[in-house]
Amino acid sequence: MTEQSVTQQGVNHLVVVGNGMVGHRLVSTLRARDGDGTWQITVLGEESRPAYDRVALSSYVDGASEQDLRLDDAGLQDDPLVTHHLGDAVVEVDPGGRRVTTASGRTLGYDALVFATGSYAFVPPVTGRELPGCFVYRTLDDLDAITEAAAAAVATTAPGRRSAVVVGGGLLGLEAARALRLLGLSPQVVEVAPWLMPVQVDARGGALLHRLVSEQGIAVRTGVSLTGIVRDRDRLVATLSDGVELDADVVVFAAGIRAADGPARACGLPVGPRGGVLVDDRCRTADEHVWAIGECAALEGRTYGLVAPGYAMAEVVADRLLGGSARMRPEQLDTSTRLKLLGVDVAGFGDAHAATEGALEVVVDDPVAGTYAKLVVAPPSSTGDASTLLGGVLVGDASRYGALRPLMGAPLPADPVALISTGGAEPDASALPDSAQICSCNAVTKGDLCAAIDGGAHDVPALKACTRAGTTCGSCVPALTRILQQQGVELSTALCAHFDHSRAELFEIVAGAGITSFSALLSRYGRGRGCEVCKPVVASILASLGTGHVLDGEQASLQDTNDHFLANLQRNGTYSVVPRIAGGEVTPAGLIVIGEVARDFGLYTKITGGQRIDLFGARVDDLPAIWRRLVDAGFESGHAYGKSLRTVKSCVGSAWCRYGVQDSVAMAVELELRYRGLRSPHKLKSGVSGCARECAEARSKDFGVIATEQGWNLYVGGNGGFTPRHAELLVSDVDSATLIRTIDRFLMFYIRTADRLQRTAPWIESLDGGLDHLRSVIVDDALGICADLDAAMQRHVGSYADEWAGVLDDPEKLSRFVSFVNAPDAPDPTIRFVPERGQAIPAPAPVLLGVPEVSAR
Amino acid sequence: MTTRLDTPTAVPARAGEAVSCWLTVCTVERLLPGRGAAALVGGTQVALFRLADGALHALGNIDPFTGAGVVSRGLVGDRDGEPTVASPLHKQVFALRDGRCLDDPDVRLPAFTVRAVGGDVQVGLR
Numbered sequence: 012m013t014e015q016s017v018t019q020q021g022v023n024h025l026v027v028v029g030n031g032m033v034g035h036r037l038v039s040t041l042r043a044r045d046g047d048g049t050w051q052i053t054v055l056g057e058e059s060r061p062a063y064d065r066v067a068l069s070s071y072v073d074g075a076s077e078q079d080l081r082l083d084d085a086g087l088q089d090d091p092l093v094t095h096h097l098g099d100a101v102v103e104v105d106p107g108g109r110r111v112t113t114a115s116g117r118t119l120g121y122d123a124l125v126f127a128t129g130s131y132a133f134v135p136p137v138t139g140r141e142l143p144g145c146f147v148y149r150t151l152d153d154l155d156a157i158t159e160a161a162a163a164a165v166a167t168t169a170p171g172r173r174s175a176v177v178v179g180g181g182l183l184g185l186e187a188a189r190a191l192r193l194l195g196l197s198p199q200v201v202e203v204a205p206w207l208m209p210v211q212v213d214a215r216g217g218a219l220l221h222r223l224v225s226e227q228g229i230a231v232r233t234g235v236s237l238t239g240i241v242r243d244r245d246r247l248v249a250t251l252s253d254g255v256e257l258d259a260d261v262v263v264f265a266a267g268i269r270a271a272d273g274p275a276r277a278c279g280l281p282v283g284p285r286g287g288v289l290v291d292d293r294c295r296t297a298d299e300h301v302w303a304i305g306e307c308a309a310l311e312g313r314t315y316g317l318v319a320p321g322y323a324m325a326e327v328v329a330d331r332l333l334g335g336s337a338r339m340r341p342e343q344l345d346t347s348t349r350l351k352l353l354g355v356d357v358a359g360f361g362d363a364h365a366a367t368e369g370a371l372e373v374v375v376d377d378p379v380a381g382t383y384a385k386l387v388v389a390p391p392s393s394t395g396d397a398s399t400l401l402g403g404v405l406v407g408d409a410s411r412y413g414a415l416r417p418l419m420g421a422p423l424p425a426d427p428v429a430l431i432s433t434g435g436a437e438p439d440a441s442a443l444p445d446s447a448q449i450c451s452c453n454a455v456t457k458g459d460l461c462a463a464i465d466g467g468a469h470d471v472p473a474l475k476a477c478t479r480a481g482t483t484c485g486s487c488v489p490a491l492t493r494i495l496q497q498q499g500v501e502l503s504t505a506l507c508a509h510f511d512h513s514r515a516e517l518f519e520i521v522a523g524a525g526i527t528s529f530s531a532l533l534s535r536y537g538r539g540r541g542c543e544v545c546k547p548v549v550a551s552i553l554a555s556l557g558t559g560h561v562l563d564g565e566q567a568s569l570q571d572t573n574d575h576f577l578a579n580l581q582r583n584g585t586y587s588v589v590p591r592i593a594g595g596e597v598t599p600a601g602l603i604v605i606g607e608v609a610r611d612f613g614l615y616t617k618i619t620g621g622q623r624i625d626l627f628g629a630r631v632d633d634l635p636a637i638w639r640r641l642v643d644a645g646f647e648s649g650h651a652y653g654k655s656l657r658t659v660k661s662c663v664g665s666a667w668c669r670y671g672v673q674d675s676v677a678m679a680v681e682l683e684l685r686y687r688g689l690r691s692p693h694k695l696k697s698g699v700s701g702c703a704r705e706c707a708e709a710r711s712k713d714f715g716v717i718a719t720e721q722g723w724n725l726y727v728g729g730n731g732g733f734t735p736r737h738a739e740l741l742v743s744d745v746d747s748a749t750l751i752r753t754i755d756r757f758l759m760f761y762i763r764t765a766d767r768l769q770r771t772a773p774w775i776e777s778l779d780g781g782l783d784h785l786r787s788v789i790v791d792d793a794l795g796i797c798a799d800l801d802a803a804m805q806r807h808v809g810s811y812a813d814e815w816a817g818v819l820d821d822p823e824k825l826s827r828f829v830s831f832v833n834a835p836d837a838p839d840p841t842i843r844f845v846p847e848r849g850q851a852i853p854a855p856a857p858v859l860l861g862v863p864e865v866s867a868r
Numbered sequence: 869m870t871t872r873l874d875t876p877t878a879v880p881a882r883a884g885e886a887v888s889c890w891l892t893v894c895t896v897e898r899l900l901p902g903r904g905a906a907a908l909v910g911g912t913q914v915a916l917f918r919l920a921d922g923a924l925h926a927l928g929n930i931d932p933f934t935g936a937g938v939v940s941r942g943l944v945g946d947r948d949g950e951p952t953v954a955s956p957l958h959k960q961v962f963a964l965r966d967g968r969c970l971d972d973p974d975v976r977l978p979a980f981t982v983r984a985v986g987g988d989v990q991v992g993l994r
Contacts, residue, residue, distance in 0.1 A: 508947070509945075509946075540919070540944070542946065542954070542961075545945075546943050546945065567900055567903065568903040569902075569943075571943060576941070580957065583934075583935075583936050831908040832898055832905045832916070833907045834908045839906075841936060842937075
C-alpha cells in the first residue's frame, strides 16, 4: 500500500513520527502559524489514543479520565491539512528516497520528517522482569494494566497486606508509588542512588525527602538495586543487592527513560553518546530533511526528559519549517522541577548540585519543621555586587519556588539566607525583568504575560488561553494572579451590586462583628435593598452560624423559595418532599408510612440517587399536613431543598457484606445525623464504603469515606454534575474519631472560605497550595484555627433542630403555607396533572412566551 | 368608591386603569416585609409584595416563562434602585412598579393597583 501525498503546487508534506505532547505541540503550532497552508501534515502515532497530557499521567489513577487528559485538539481533528494514523508505528525510514514505512505497511513520501518518538521506560536487565505482574509506568495503557493487576490483588482473600515494589526513586518512581498506594497496595521504593530524586535534589534534601515520604506510608530503600524477580505461588519475590527479599503483588519499573531513537538509528542517523538522535540548535539531524524534537532528540549530545525543552524544540522546528531562523536558547533547556505529592513539596532548579566552579551553597535545614532549602549562588565579585542565583533545592516547602526560579541568573534582591528562611524576605515579582520565565513548561516570560494583559487578558483563564502559561503543571498559576495584580488588574470578588465583599469576607464580617440580620449587614456594609443573589448567601451564612430557625423573623424574607417552603420547587409550581433516610437505612414501618403519605396526597414517588425517596407534586397548602404525618412517624426534613448536607450514601458494610472491613452503614448514619441541617455555600454530598470495592461511590462525593483494614480513608472534593470530579485522598487509615474531627474541620473551613455556589472541588483548587494547603490547615493546624472550627461544628451539632417540626409547632409560620392569602383552601388552578406509568406528572406547560402580557383569568 | 369583600367575577384593575371599587384581600400584617404572597381576585392570581419600607406592589402571579403560579414566591430586591422580584423558577427579574421583565424586553407581567387602608391590603377592581 502506497499513499502518495496529494499535494498542490507549493504545498509540502511533513511527516511527524510520534503523537505525544511534543509532536502534538509541533502540529498545533505549525497549523496556527502556517496561515497559507504550505505544509500538509501526517502524524504517525504508535499509541492508538489521541495525544494526551503525559505530565499529568498519575492523575489518571486519581480519577481523571482519558478525556480529561486529552490535549486540546479541537482544531486539528477537522483540519483538512492534518491526517492522523494512530496505532501504526513507523518501522522504516528511507532518507535517500524520503519515504517512511509503517507497521501496517503504509508508505508515505515526505519533504520533511520530524522524529518526536519520545522515550521508552528503561527496565534494568534483571531476571524475571518479563513475569506477569511486572509493569512500566509510561502510558495510559500501562496504568490500565497496573490498575487491573492491583484490583485483582486487592480482591484476593489471602492474609497479609497487598504490596508493590517500585524500582526507581526518582520523580516518576515516587509518582508510581503514590498511584499504587491509591490503588490499595503498600508500596516499597527501591533506589540505587544513595538518596531519592538524585537528579533534582542533593544528599541532605534527599534525606529529608526520605523521611517525609516514609511518613506517608511508603517504604523506601536507597543505595540498593534490584537483582532479580521470581514467582512464588500467586505473588512475586523481588531480591535486592543487599540480599533482602520483598514480597510483591506488582512490580513497577520507573528507573528512568531512554530515547526512542530506534528508527533513526536504523536509517543511519548519528545518535548521541547516551542515545537520542543528534541534532543541532535548530533541532536538525545530520539529514537536512529530518528533524528530531523532545525526549528522542540529543541536542548537542544531551537528551532532556522534561516537556518544557521539548515544547521549545517543537516551536523552533515549526519556525524553521516556515522559513524562520529560530534556534534553541540555553534558558529553554531549563530542567527545573517542582513535584508535589503525598503532601511533600520538592523542587530543584538550575545548578542544584553546585557544579559551577566556585559556586557557594546557602542552606537552611530545619528538621523540626521538616523543611530544607538551599540556594546555589555565584561567588561574590570583588566589586561587592549582589550574588547571582545559580540554582537551588527546596524540600518540604517549595512555596517560594515560583518566586525564586525566575531570579536565576539575576542578582539576588535580598540576602540569600533571608530568601529561604521562614518569615524571611519574599521576592517581589514586580522586581523581575520582563525576560524572567514565569511558566517554564511553556517558556512564557513575564514580558509575554504583561503583553497579554495589555491586550485585554484580565483574568487567569484568559491569560492561560492566550499564552499557555499555567496550562501544563500549573505551578505558576499563583504567579499569574500576582502579575495580574501588579499590572493593576482588579480581580473583582464582589458578591453582587449590593455588596463589594466576597462571600468569604461577608462570613468573616458577620461572624466577627456578631451581626445577626441581613438589614444590619446591608446598612453597614452594603447598599440598596439586596437581591436574589445576596439574600440567600447571607441567609446561609446566618444559618451556618446558628441563628435559630431559618424562617424566624427577617430571615424568612431572605430564603430562596425552596428554603422558604422547606421543599423543592418543581416546574409547575408544586413542591417535592424528601424525608431524611440517614445512610439509606429505613425500617419497613417507615417505608409503609412514606407509601401511605404518597398515596393519600397523590404524590408521584421516585427513589433518588442518594438512597432516599422523593415525593413530588405537593401543593404549598398540603405541605404541613404531609410533614405532620411524616414527623409523627419519626421522620424529619431531609434538607433536599437546602444548600446543605443532602445524604450520606452507604454500602451495606461489614454488618452483612462478606467483603466489608468496617461498618459503613453505622458510620454513614452517624455522619448524616452529625451534619444534617448544616448550611453551606453549595449542597454537600457524602458516601461511606465498607471496603476498597467502593460500592457507595464515595469518591464522587464532596467528602467520601472508604474503609481500610486499619480504619478509614477520607477523600474530599468529588462531585457528579456538569463537571464530574473524583475526590482526592486527604488522610488515610485514621480511626473514627480522627475521621469525624477531620470532616468537621473540612466542612467548617469550606463554609467559612468558599465562594457563593462554589462546590468543594473548585474551592480546593482555588486554595493557594490546593489539597496540601487544606491538609496543612485542617490536619496540621498551620493557621491555628482548628480549635475554632471544632467549636463551630460543636455548636452546630448541639443546636440542630428539625425544620419541619419547627414550622408545625409555630402557628405564625404555618399560616404562610396557603395557596392564596384570601382563599387558603382554593387550589391553584394552574396546577394540573396527567397520568404517566401509573402516577401523576405535571401536565405540559401552556405555551406562553411570545405573548407580551399574561394574566390568568 | 365602595369596598367589596369578595366576588367571583371581580377583575383587578391594571395600574393606571380607573378603579371602580376595592377588594380587601388580607391584613397588612399578613404580608411578611420583603416577601410576597398570592391572592385570588376573581379568577386572577395576584402576587402581592410588601417591602421593608411599607410600600405595596401587586403583579400577576403567573410566571410568563413557565406558566406556573409562583411569582409571589420570588425574592424581592432592587436592581439599580428599581424594586424587583426574581421568579423563583429561573430567576428572571421583574420590576415591581410596572411588571417589566428586566432580563427580557419582550416580556412583562401585569401590574395591578393596590393600597393599604386601615391595616387592610386592598386590590383595585375595574
